[in-house]
Amino acid sequence: MKVTALAGGVGGAKLVKGLSQILPNCDLSVIVNTGDDFIHYGLRICPDIDSIIYSLADLADPIQGYGREDDSYNCFNTLIEFDEKPWFRLGDKDIALHLKRTSLIRSGKLLSEATCIICNTLGISIKILPMTDDDVFTTIDTKEFGELNFQEYFVKHKFEPEIVKINYTNSPMAKLPTSVKTAINEADLIVICPSNPWLSIFPILSIGDVETMLMQKKVIAVSPIIGSKAIKGPAAKIFGELGQKPSATGVADLYKKWLNGIVIDDIDIDKRKLIESLGIKVAVTDIMMRDDSNKRRVAEQVLEFAESVI
Amino acid sequence: MKVTALAGGVGGAKLVKGLSQILPNCDLSVIVNTGDDFIHYGLRICPDIDSIIYSLADLADPIQGYGREDDSYNCFNTLIEFDEKPWFRLGDKDIALHLKRTSLIRSGKLLSEATCIICNTLGISIKILPMTDDDVFTTIDTKEFGELNFQEYFVKHKFEPEIVKINYTNSPMAKLPTSVKTAINEADLIVICPSNPWLSIFPILSIGDVETMLMQKKVIAVSPIIGSKAIKGPAAKIFGELGQKPSATGVADLYKKWLNGIVIDDIDIDKRKLIESLGIKVAVTDIMMRDDSNKRRVAEQVLEFAESVI
Numbered sequence: 171m172k173v174t175a176l177a178g179g180v181g182g183a184k185l186v187k188g189l190s191q192i193l194p195n196c197d198l199s200v201i202v203n204t205g206d207d208f209i210h211y212g213l214r215i216c217p218d219i220d221s222i223i224y225s226l227a228d229l230a231d232p233i234q235g236y237g238r239e240d241d242s243y244n245c246f247n248t249l250i251e252f253d254e255k256p257w258f259r260l261g262d263k264d265i266a267l268h269l270k271r272t273s274l275i276r277s278g279k280l281l282s283e284a285t286c287i288i289c290n291t292l293g294i295s296i297k298i299l300p301m302t303d304d305d306v307f308t309t310i311d312t313k314e315f316g317e318l319n320f321q322e323y324f325v326k327h328k329f330e331p332e333i334v335k336i337n338y339t340n341s342p343m344a345k346l347p348t349s350v351k352t353a354i355n356e357a358d359l360i361v362i363c364p365s366n367p368w369l370s371i372f373p374i375l376s377i378g379d380v381e382t383m384l385m386q387k388k389v390i391a392v393s394p395i396i397g398s399k400a401i402k403g404p405a406a407k408i409f410g411e412l413g414q415k416p417s418a419t420g421v422a423d424l425y426k427k428w429l430n431g432i433v434i435d436d437i438d439i440d441k442r443k444l445i446e447s448l449g450i451k452v453a454v455t456d457i458m459m460r461d462d463s464n465k466r467r468v469a470e471q472v473l474e475f476a477e478s479v480i
Numbered sequence: 481m482k483v484t485a486l487a488g489g490v491g492g493a494k495l496v497k498g499l500s501q502i503l504p505n506c507d508l509s510v511i512v513n514t515g516d517d518f519i520h521y522g523l524r525i526c527p528d529i530d531s532i533i534y535s536l537a538d539l540a541d542p543i544q545g546y547g548r549e550d551d552s553y554n555c556f557n558t559l560i561e562f563d564e565k566p567w568f569r570l571g572d573k574d575i576a577l578h579l580k581r582t583s584l585i586r587s588g589k590l591l592s593e594a595t596c597i598i599c600n601t602l603g604i605s606i607k608i609l610p611m612t613d614d615d616v617f618t619t620i621d622t623k624e625f626g627e628l629n630f631q632e633y634f635v636k637h638k639f640e641p642e643i644v645k646i647n648y649t650n651s652p653m654a655k656l657p658t659s660v661k662t663a664i665n666e667a668d669l670i671v672i673c674p675s676n677p678w679l680s681i682f683p684i685l686s687i688g689d690v691e692t693m694l695m696q697k698k699v700i701a702v703s704p705i706i707g708s709k710a711i712k713g714p715a716a717k718i719f720g721e722l723g724q725k726p727s728a729t730g731v732a733d734l735y736k737k738w739l740n741g742i743v744i745d746d747i748d749i750d751k752r753k754l755i756e757s758l759g760i761k762v763a764v765t766d767i768m769m770r771d772d773s774n775k776r777r778v779a780e781q782v783l784e785f786a787e788s789v790i
Contacts, residue, residue, distance in 0.1 A: 210583075248577075249576040252601050253580065265575060267562070269559060270559065288562065292561070
């Protein structure tokens with residue numbers, strides 16, 4: 171079974187790690203949000219791609235949720251001498267990846283090519299596909315500060331400012347890479363990872379005709395919301411700011427145009443009927459992915475569930 | 481007495497450090513070669529400016545001759561995972577400076593402005609002036625490899641390839657910054673540091689009408705050659721490749737159009753007469769600058785000698 175996952179950062183990295191433990195590498199592709207990407211001190215930083223790469227290479231920092239494990243911060247601490255508030259914490263080892271990527275892009279490589287080279291170097295043979303090679307950056311219109319670029323909103327302001335609107339800048343002009351098209355078209359199953367709908371999944375859907383393409387495929391999501399809370403990050407908060415109640419039902423509703431099934435948490439079993447009334451199948455299980463065996467178990471359940479969804 | 485020094489890397493940094501111990505900060509300006517600058521992994525690196533900045537801020541690595549003391553190499557060692565041969569060794573703390581500079585330049589600042597901001601942050605009030613804000617990069621035509629950019633020649637190939645010709649690319653189009661003009665015009669004394677003539681001093685002279693301007697000033701050089709050897713680097717080797725014998729006399733000859741006096745080493749006392757026959761005054765002393773007190777002593781002798789040169 172060929173599986174293509176749509177993924178953002180930490181939640182995406184977890185489920186992708188689980189899938190990678192079951193599927194042969196050649197059967198798994200991951201389309202990754204690049205709306206969070208930014209240029210920082212001249213370096214091209216791709217937080218979501220990096221989360222997935224580090225996770226697959228068993229290099230991820232398990233506590234921070236980003237960056238590399240056992241990293242040092244000598245560069246960052248020195249940067250404090252030059253800048254009072256370098257708000258994005260970069261580890262010394264992590265910087266090596268950003269330097270390499272920046273160097274490849276400056277030498278004329280596309281982001282997708284640079285990603286492929288980096289994956290090869292780290293021994294990752296799963297296809298990690300940036301959603302586009304063009305610059306599509308998520309910006310957030312906030313009440314307090316006006317328009318913020320994504321990392322300003324997310325890291326600098328710790329997603330505290332109230333959201334008025336989310337933009338995927340330049341999205342209508344961006345091209346969907348052939349590799350991404352192929353990954354969707356050839357997939358027997360599309361998995362929507364438990365990532366933030368607005369900040370990780372919708373940016374991918376904003377490129378080309380991805381949304382229309384999903385309508386032709388079997389699509390299974392794993393809910394990023396348990397009860398009324400996000401597993402991590404601002405998903406629940408954004409539901410509220412956009413006038414909706416955060417819940418697995420809310421997630422299903424956001425995806426209903428093209429979603430065939432959703433995996434929700436045990437504590438949300440009472441939402442099954444309501445979600446099914448949207449024409450979406452439901453599987454119920456423990457969806458928290460605390461360690462690698464959890465990730466594998468959830469991934470297995472997604473694939474099993476998919477078999478039962480026609 | 482207002483003094484303006486023309487300087488390259490290590491030798492320049494040493495004499496500048498000596499001068500800084502004697503002169504009030506406001507009376508010392510340093511025009512620094514930027515022909516060695518390069519973009520590496522997307523970072524703008526200015527080896528000569530950095531040598532001088534680190535030296536003045538008491539942060540220089542005394543053994544390596546570049547970079548910061550007590551630095552770590554976690555980023556660099558990780559880069560080896562991505563690149564088989566990252567030939568330019570970058571310390572973690574050192575990278576912070578390059579990130580800050582790159583970030584300032586990307587935000588629209590000129591190199592001179594970025595340098596000024598960095599100097600302020602590090603408490604350096606001596607004027608450190610890049611020779612130009614334009615891109616003038618030294619390239620080396622070699623027998624073995626054709627044209628090499630400076631750092632490829634110097635670091636990657638350890639200045640082993642035989643030189644056919646040295647180019648200061650884009651130099652005729654480059655503008656001399658007003659601050660550099662002022663530093664020369666207002667100086668009572670110009671000091672040519674014991675830097676490589678072709679790789680550090682001539683690039684500065686290639687910008688605008690610096691050479692003509694020097695003809696109007698009192699100019700004292702310190703020889704970068706002792707006996708027939710360079711204190712550091714390829715100066716002696718380049719003399720040979722360009723068909724000349726390396727010596728303090730050779731240095732004086734290269735500079736004779738505008739040089740008023742030269743400080744040479746004790747062991748070169750026999751060259752005094754020949755140099756004086758070029759119309760250049762000579763001071764003889766121990767010019768090796770091993771530590772800060774040496775640097776101060778040589779600087780003092782330069783200033784004293786200058787008083788005697790009319």
